[in-house]
Amino acid sequence: MGNRLLRGTSLLAMFLAVAAVAMTLLVNTTSLGEHPWLRVFFSVSALNFTLRASVPLILGALCGILCERTGIVNIGIEGMMLAGAFAAFVAKTSTNDWPLLASLLFGVGVSLAVGGAMGLLHALFSIRYRMDQIISGTVLIVLAAGISAYLFDRDAVAEGKFGAIALPGLSQIPVFGEVFFSNPPLTYLALLLVIVVHVALFSSRWGVRTRACGEHPRAADTVGIDVNRFRYVNTMLGGMLAGLAGGFLVLEAVGQFQEGMTAGRGFISLAAMIFGNWMPFGAMAAALLFGYTQALQNELLLAGITTVPRQFVSMIPYVVTIVAVSGFVGRVRPPAAEGKVYETESGSE
Amino acid sequence: MSHPAVPALEARSITKIFPGVVANQEVSLQVHAGEILALLGENGAGKSTLMNVLFGLYHPTQGEIWVDGRPVTLKTPRDAIALGIGMVHQHFQLVPVMTVIDNIMLGDEPIRYGLLDRRHAEERIRALSHQYGLAVDPHSVIEDLPVGIRQRVEILKALYRNAKILILDEPTAVLTPQEIEGLFAVMETLKRQGKAMIFITHKLKEVLRIADRILVLRGGRVVGAADPQTATQSQLAALMVGREVILTVEKGAARPGAAVLEVTDLQAKNDLGEPALRGVSLQVRAGEIVGVAGVQGNGQTELVEVITGLRRASGGQVRIGGVDRTHASPGQITHAGHCSHVPEDRHAYGMVDSYTVADNLILNQYAQPPFARAATIQQAAIAEHAEKLVKKFDVRTPSIETPGGSLSGGNQQKMVVAREFSRPIQLLIAAQPTRGIDVGSIEFIHQQIVAKRDEGVAVLLVSAELDEILALSDRIAVIYQGRILDVVDRAAATREGLGLLMAGVKAEPT
Secondary structure (H helix, E strand, O other): OHHHHHHHHHHHHHHHHHHHHHHHHHHHHOHHHHOHHHHHHHOHHHHHHHHHHHHHHHHHHHHHHHHHHOOOOOOOHHHHHHHHHHHHHHHHHHOOOOOHHHHHHHHHHHHHHHHHHHHHHHHHHHHHOOOOHHHHHHHHHHHHHHHHHHHOOOOOOOOOOOOOEEOOOHHHOOOHHHHHOEEOHHHHHHHHHHHHHHHHHHHOHHHHHHHHHHHOHHHHHHOOOOHHHHHHHHHHHHHHHHHHHHHHHHHHHHOOOOOOOOOOHHHHHHHHHHHOOOOHHHHHHHHHHHHHHHHHHHHHHHOOOOOOOHHHHHHHHHHHHHHHHHHHOOOOOOOOOOOOOOOOOOOOO | OOOOOOOOEEEEEEEEEEOOEEEEEEEEEEEOOOEEEEEEEOOOOOHHHHHHHHOOOOOOOEEEEEEOOEEEOOOOHHHHHHOOEEEEOOOOOOOOOOEHHHHHHOOOOOEEOOEEOHHHHHHHHHHHHHHHOOOOOOOOEHHHOOHHHHHHHHHHHHHHOOOOEEEEEOOOOOOOHHHHHHHHHHHHHHHHOOOEEEEEEOOHHHHHHHOOEEEEEEOOEEEEEEOOOOOOHHHHHHHHHOOOOOOOOOOOOOOOOOEEEEEEEEEEEOOOOOEEEEEEEEEEEOOOEEEEEOOOOOOHHHHHHHHOOOOOOOEEEEEEOOEEOOOOOHHHHHHOOOEEEEOOOHHHHHOOOOOEHHHHOOOOOOOOOOOEEOOEEOHHHHHHHHHHHHHHOOOOOOOOOOEHHHOOHHHHHHHHHHHHHOOOOOEEEEEOOOOOOOHHHHHHHHHHHHHHHHOOOEEEEEOOOHHHHHHHOOEEEEEEOOEEEEEEEHHHOOHHHHHHHHOOOOOOOO
16 A cells, blocks of 8 residues: 555656656757746756755755764754764865865865764753753754854955866766766765665665664663664764765855854755655755755746746745645654664673 | 572672562572573562563662673663673564664674665675574564564574573463464573573463573562472462462353344454455354454454454454444444443553543443433442442452552452453453453453353354463454454364464365
8 A cells, every 4th residue: 555655656757757857858959948937847947056056955864864873863964964064164164275175175174073063962962961962953954053253354255165066078078968967076075975874774794783773772772782882873964964065055056154144954854854754865855955045046047937926936945844744744754763862781881 | 500609690689679569579589591580470479570671671679680690780682782792672672663684783784885785784694693593574664574583583682782682471372373383492492592581471381491490480470480390380370379260261062142242244444544354254142152263463453453443444344242233333243232342452442541440440330320310410320339249359459549550450450350340241342451451360261251152142253362262252253364264163173283273274064
């Protein structure tokens, strides 16, 4: 019964995907492209914007997946992301006189480290100090917002950001080469990480143990798996990905830091994770959907279409997020043990 | 029976002290290869603590563990596994959403080119299934499997780790009689192949059936050993409880009167929204006990909840004392319907753990005189009532002001029974009335239920223990997948016949 529903859904999704690909090709290569509405929906710039808007969501959702699959609820992705963004900015501005690439890579490294440290903090709060994980996540958000605003030097300027790298050959493919294969490095990295996390989660020793810790920690413990060690490590790895998302915002998307620049992306990541049923590819699809709604908003404003009031246009990403998540909450299934502290006498906590 | 000189596993005067409680005191045991040692004891006797010590989940306060003639230290289950100790847990330690392969190999996964080698694991699992007669499809997902098969997976999990010593913690608690026979056959095979087994249970019949030696635990100590060839059930029960216990319930013939509870074509959904009751019809007359037998999860819980007003019926009718109470509230059913309910989960529905014994004893009548007058609670009346019930129902509590949650399981249950039985009623719904309590309390509660019947109360008894159903019921209804498969008179009921019905097999009339 459920399977048939699922098959129906994926058939529909496949049909929509094929239709979208066809429309994209037509709009960008034929005279169909002169139609303003079709340009809004299918132009290369809309698709590029979608990908750009999706990268931090993808990374944030991967962070959520790593944490929650191992049993730690992480609503602090927003804070981890913001901390990573601020750290990347500080690293970049203090190394402006280095060669650009070295300075940027240093920024990436620092955003990873700070994100990982935020992850460690969350793990310490949640595991060692048995703090409610929702509270701990909220603490991270407030902490990151407060510290970054306090320490932010408004006169500092980061010079330069990652530029697009056209992959030889692939970028020559009409339309799609432009969308997928002429991107800056962190975008490629994010897409690559989706594959890596998926394979690791379902086909590696680490993955099967991680999922066991998130579903039934005692079962993992009784076969000799150190549940809390897995939770520490994965929460830190997740933090690094969220930090990288922040690094992306500063070092690749915007080039500068602004107070509160993550602007709810951490929460939308969380929604993408849920919508994607805690699966890397599902989360990526959800992130692309949410990113696409942001692109629509942008394209509608750019195209000067005024038949739809601006306020409604601005609502699109949030409305889609709410509808998507609320419609799916009953059908997706979170890891059974998430949010529960695991205690055992023999645990090496 | 001849044994190699060195025991496979030996515990030497193990003492385990939790803050304030001595769970095990100077417990010693030995088990040899090719032998089944039964560890018999009531809940709270310290069996599980001892097993957790032997599996490295708890650390002994004092004492030594020897494996193959050498002293060992078990810091974690990993150490125990490495020494060939495997545990089949009472609550299966299986991840419901994962496949059999993933569950069995978890923690000991074969790796090829850096990734999981599921094919290799599958081959090993198939070989083990074949060797020990444990048929299971390696690709099924645990949550789709029936309990008996899950247990096989749990055993395979231990064998996959080359366990030489198997600890089986209450393995029969969740099985149908037929599944128990299947388990025993597997245990015999394992024994022939030289595994040492420790079989933990509180069921006397099973111990006599399968064990080579019996050790009885009470209050954390070994209080005796017995030879299953010569021991009797009543001897073992006396050892377990520390006094003579009457195992059979003494009761006269029922004198049933008019129907009190009439359930007609009742339908209801479970918490997941799936149909749990698919048209249950059942009658309970005044002065009889109708037992509902069935494997857990076949709709018993939902049936009780619908009758007592805790769950909405999606179809059908419930009449109590001739009045339609299908959609009545629990309060209406309790008071206007003169119905008492001993719930299956006493912590969720039967009592408030943090309330005193006295307050717990008036939970169903706190708003009525003499316990309440105008808007105030009458403490004196409540205390008097409590003192009376505590005495009459032998609730062992330091005082009536003690929080209910700090009593032992058996005494909590007696407290719930005391409250529910001390009101004039026409219908009694008793769901798992003796689950998880000691033999002494079981005996007492059984007597009280029979006494209610003899007063002319209609009793609906739901129990997962077939022995309890057989001991108390005048008629037995077998529930299977939300339907009553058959209702048989106690005199005509046999354990085997009920077992088949519980497994969904309805005998063709011959």
